[in-house]
Amino acid sequence: MNWETRVTKMLNIQYPIIQGGLAYLAYSDLAAAVSNAGGLGQITAMSLGSPEELRKEIQAVKLKTDRPFGVNYAIGQHGRPFEHMLEVAIEEEVPVITMTGGNPAPIFDMLSGVDTKKLVLVAARRQAEKAEELGADAVMVVGQEGGGHLGRADTGTMVLIPQVVEAVSIPVIASGGIGDGKGLMAALALGAEGIEMGTRFIATKECIHAHEAYKQKLVEASEDDTVVIKRSIGAPARAIKNEWTQKILQVEEKNPTYDALKDLISGEANMKYIYDGNESQGFGWAGQVMGRIKDVPSVQELFNRMIKEGEDIRTIWSK
Ligand SMILES: Cc1cc2nc3c(=O)[nH]c(=O)nc-3n(C[C@H](O)[C@H](O)[C@H](O)COP(=O)(O)O)c2cc1C
Numbered sequence: 001m002n003w004e005t006r007v008t009k010m011l012n013i014q015y016p017i018i019q020g021g022l023a024y025l026a027y028s029d030l031a032a033a034v035s036n037a038g039g040l041g042q043i044t045a046m047s048l049g050s051p052e053e054l055r056k057e058i059q060a061v062k063l064k065t066d067r068p069f070g071v072n073y074a075i076g077q078h079g080r081p082f083e084h085m086l087e088v089a090i091e092e093e094v095p096v097i098t099m100t101g102g103n104p105a106p107i108f109d110m111l112s113g114v115d116t117k118k119l120v121l122v123a124a125r126r127q128a129e130k131a132e133e134l135g136a137d138a139v140m141v142v143g144q145e146g147g148g149h150l151g152r153a154d155t156g157t158m159v160l161i162p163q164v165v166e167a168v169s170i171p172v173i174a175s176g177g178i179g180d181g182k183g184l185m186a187a188l189a190l191g192a193e194g195i196e197m198g199t200r201f202i203a204t205k206e207c208i209h210a211h212e213a214y215k216q217k218l219v220e221a222s223e224d225d226t227v228v229i230k231r232s233i234g235a236p237a238r239a240i241k242n243e244w245t246q247k248i249l250q251v252e253e254k255n256p257t258y259d260a261l262k263d264l265i266s267g268e269a270n271m272k273y274i275y276d277g278n279e280s281q282g283f284g285w286a287g288q289v290m291g292r293i294k295d296v297p298s299v300q301e302l303f304n305r306m307i308k309e310g311e312d313i314r315t316i317w318s319k
Contacts, residue, residue, distance in 0.1 A: 001311045006171040007194035010117060010137060011096060012068050014038030015307060016194030017184070018140070018173060019201050020121070021072030021098060023047040023148070023285075024271055025209050026201075028057050032064030033206035033299035040096060042070040047267065051084045058092045070096035070119070073107060074149075076235070078258065083110065090114050098140070101149065108134045121175065121196070123151025128164045128172070138171040139164065140196045146176030147199040147287030149237040150228065158190070165191035179289040181309025199287040205298045213277030214284050215296050223291025229283075230265060232256030237285065244269065244283045 007016045017039035019030065026044040034041030043057045054071070061069050071089045075082050079101065086107065089097060093115070099107050100121035111118055120131035121140040128139045141164045143157025144150055151160075157176040165172045174187035175196035187195045202210050203218040217240055227241040232252040239245050248264045263269070265283075272282030297305070 001307075001314060003307075003310075005188075005193035007138060007173060010171065011040050013040050015303065016173075016188075017303070017306070018042070018070075018194060018196040020140070020148075020175060020196045020198035021074055021100065022198055022202065022207075023074065024267065024274060025207055026072070027209060028060035028064060029206045029208050030201060030204070030299070031057075031069050032061050033204070034201065035061075035065045035067040035069045037300045037303040038067075039303065040068060040070055041065075042072045042096075042098060044072045044074070045085045045089065046072075046074050046079060046082060048085075051088045054085055054088045055092065058089065058094060062092075068095040070094065070098050073097065073099045074101040075099065075104075075107070076101040078262075082107070086110055090116075104131065104136075105134060119173070122164075123149075123160075124153060124155070125160070125163050125167050127151075128168050132168045132170050136170060138173055138194075139168065140173040140175050141192075142196075143174075143176035145238075145288040147226075147238050147289075148285040149235060150176075152231075152234065152236060154236075157187075161187065161190040161192050177287060177289050179292050181306040181311075181313065183289075184306055184310050185313045197289075198285075199289050200293060200302070201299070202286070203290075203293050203296045204302060205296060210274055211277035213279070214274050217284070218286060218290045218293045219295060221286075221290050223288045226286055226288055226290065230261070233258050233261060238287055239283045240286045240290070242273075242279050242283060244273070244279070244281065248283070 015038045019034040021044040024047045031041030048054045071094045096117045098119040117137045120136045122128045143160045161174045171193040173194040174192035179200035229248045269282040272278045273284045
């Protein structure tokens, strides 16, 4: 079956499936496995310690695959400077740069004249229009179901995707709540030309940095086991419900300031759970789609299954 869309052509990939940036989790093993399976894998730059660490990861991906891959830049209000990290990707001639989290204009300035595809992850129609104006090659659009940081307006994927498809002329990649062939086909039916998945890729064999307890939680928990934190400071983000996120919500109710929250929502607290499996001292991001995750396959197995499911759906539709 032909899976070609403007996204597969632009990114030079076989299937329109992109692995989203995954803070502290998306290293060369996962990125290369996704690219080798025919999608676009990515390294997450801003949770790496230094430009040299990023260079090492990029070079490791190049050893593990000769297919295109991306580097993701989440830049935010409280994030650290990204310029030196971006310089590395430019020097290493990374084929795809994705960005999210803040005003992407400074990234576009640095990438002016650089031969790379520029994709922006947005969570609202206006942000997608802005990304198109800045020169994005495509937008990834995340709905409220998604794991990690979300839009402030709570719009779900089902409504947001066709709204953005009708508002911009660049290709749209649907994100948030997708984890199988049904989600893939639904996204294409909404007018998207590709999908991005975050949570589903954490529960794969090649996401080697995620603790077994985190992966098991994704397998066992239901769609009701996530919670949105950080809404009170204007940065809503979806995580797995646990003691730690309860603490965060209590502080948000009493004293909704960044200073009061910063230790609870820090990268250290995130790593305590996702690397050490320590539920009482940290938290992990995940989307509602975890309710539909039932196993921890290899990335290749996941792709085989999704593509088969997608092809079966197309066969039914064509009858
Ligand atoms: C653990 C985790 C970490 C994430 N970190 C990033 C990040 O660093 N950069 C980014 O652009 N998106 C990040 N995201 C968002 C994902 O790339 C993706 O947009 C989102 O997970 C899509 O929703 P889904 O989880 O339902 O697939 C993260 C998501 C999760 C679950």
